[in-house]
Amino acid sequence: MRYTVSETIRSVHPPPISEVKRWIAGTRHTDLIDLCQAVPDYPPAPALTDHLGSILNDPQTSRYSPDEGLPEVREAVCARYERRYGARISPDQICLTIGASQAFWLAVVTLCRAGDRIIVQSPCYFDHPMALDMLGIGSTFAPFSEDRGGIPSPETIERLISPRTRAILIVTPSNPTGVVIPPTVIHDLLEVAKRHRIALILDETYSDFIPGGARPHDIFTDEAWSDNFIHIMSFGKTYALTGYRAGMLAASAEFVQHALKAQDSMAVCQPRVTQHAVQFGVNHLEEWVGEKRLMMERRHDRFRSEFSTPGNPFSLVASGTFFAWVRHPYAGKTGREVAKRLVEESGVLTLPGEVFGPGLEPYLRLAFGNIGEEAIPEAVARFRSFPA
Template sequence: MSFRINPAVAAVHPPPITEVLGWLGGRKNSDLALIDLCQAVPSYPPAAAMTSHLKALLDDPLIARYTPDEGLAEVREAVCARYRRIYGAVINPGRIDLTVGASQAFWLAMIGLCEPGDEVIVQEPAYFDHPMGLAMLGIRMVAAPFVPENRGIPDPATIAALITPRTRAILVVTPSNPTGAVTPAPVIDELYELARSNGIPLVLDETYAEFIAGSPRPHNLFTRPDWPENFIQIMSFGKTYALTGFRAGMLAASEEFIGQALKAQDSMTVCQPRIAQLAVKFGAENLDDWVRDNCRMMQQRHDRFRDEFTGPGNRFELVTSGAFFAWVRHPFPARTGREVARLLVEEAGVLSLPGEVFGPALTPYLRLAFGNIDDSAIPEAVARFRAIAK
């Protein structure tokens, strides 16, 4: 190749899931059924009622056309109505933008906030797409370190000490991807006040918020009339409604910020696909009970996975877990997480992600996405961990 690649892009490690899938060719026993604990995808399909509804829309010639960049007004109003029910939100359609997945919402937020050389404080373990995106945009990620005793939940005092004149945002994922840990509402309130006192926003990626057991409202920020002054939310309907391939995300912010973000969106994707928007509208208007049922099911799956994993004979240590994920310490101190994850693929037929893709110092860890597998596969999955660590 004779042309130059942007060094900021070339320096970024390839997508971790692509890397892990590339190890499948080295499997020692291809007859052993593969257990995928790698990519976080709901193991169940969309609601049957939604699928039937969407089928009936496919003959409409409008289904293949553009919508306004920010999304159809009736879809955004349906989302706002649901946010009022769930969050008690002070929100209107002008404060949300429907995006092509939560990943695009993240990019829009960072592009709207930062110039090259600016800083964003990110709690580690960090969802790997976030440091990848920041690096390619020339934005410095300032890591708040992972503290196992705190389950990786952000400490406002630690984050306060990291703020500099170049800080443009505090970014937290809750429930955490990769640990599953939920940042408590009082901590979110502290982080919001910290951001507000420094004239920056708190950016919450709440992709897995619908899987918090026992609490329909993970925080009260949306009840504040002034929330758009210092709060930005990244959200995914892909996990909520099992629509990951539809790429149905959302950015919630002030009307002014949404207006600026749409400049970038128009040059990226124009709009979220119309079919995805209509799926979100149906879900927001009809599937609250279905979502709650899945939350309970996933909590039961989590509890079974935790009980199996922490039973006798497993040298892998469960450090923290919740929602879709388990964050475990592997028992091979001389090996990196990448080496252990590859060993699991090649020797045990188990896909996972190495800890260092969530932070360079996190080589003792692995992320397991148990949300991918049915309850019936959990005992076999855990048995393979026990066997490989004997």
């Protein structure tokens, strides 16, 4: 290579899932259990794929849409938010994006400049600090507390705010712990943001998998919700459309208009076929989504019950419908060292805790998207028999 790569990019760690999946090449196991990536293992609803098949021959499906998305799709999304959240939201407060990851990029490049800082609750979704590092935006990590079960402390976060802080970033339900942040804590964090005239960014990628289908929070019921609130969502998990890259950013109409400058220079628009998939999903698939949520709840409940019985050297620290956050028993060993041994010796693929924030070497993340309920006893047995 006869050209140079940015030192900023060089300093960013490679994507953790790509790194971990490379370990598979060195394993002797042919019956791997994949607890690595949180991708639904079931296909989209047949009614949705049939609908998409019926529109692929329409020439309009292959064309650009408005940068923020088709008006009728955003209107349908607003109607769903009214049902789900009791939201007071309008189409001009929505930008459809290429996955939740692009929604996050749009939010931070619109909100911040190099040298600014965002408070990131640890453990955090690894793509978020990776993006901030590449943009020259500092991550101020709020510490993880086992005593609080991974629930953020508004008081701790408020003490971390500095003159360069532009936002507080929270993921709920948490990736990687699975913990659902209580609405009262979300409200308190929004009050902290208001006091300091900064934004609360809430990534709610897994919000349709909250046990019981409970409403995540009441922020959207306030007419002034967009004054200090930025919402990120992924319909990819909701409708099993991860490869379609179906994300969304919701904020004030003014903020969205500025974000569209970045949208136009980055991707122009979410693909039309993805928008049609989202529109069909929000209009027709609430019952289907509820069935998948119950299925994931059963997976989680069975895993938690079997994993937590006495005799397991690994400890379940926190968990939720899609994830478990586990402490490994090997003092002085990093999560990466233990995760590699799990692949090589037991055929179990997990992610090491340290990829989710500093000081998290004692932990592993387990994901339930790729494991059917019938495979859970074998997965737990491999943890229980793991050699010291």
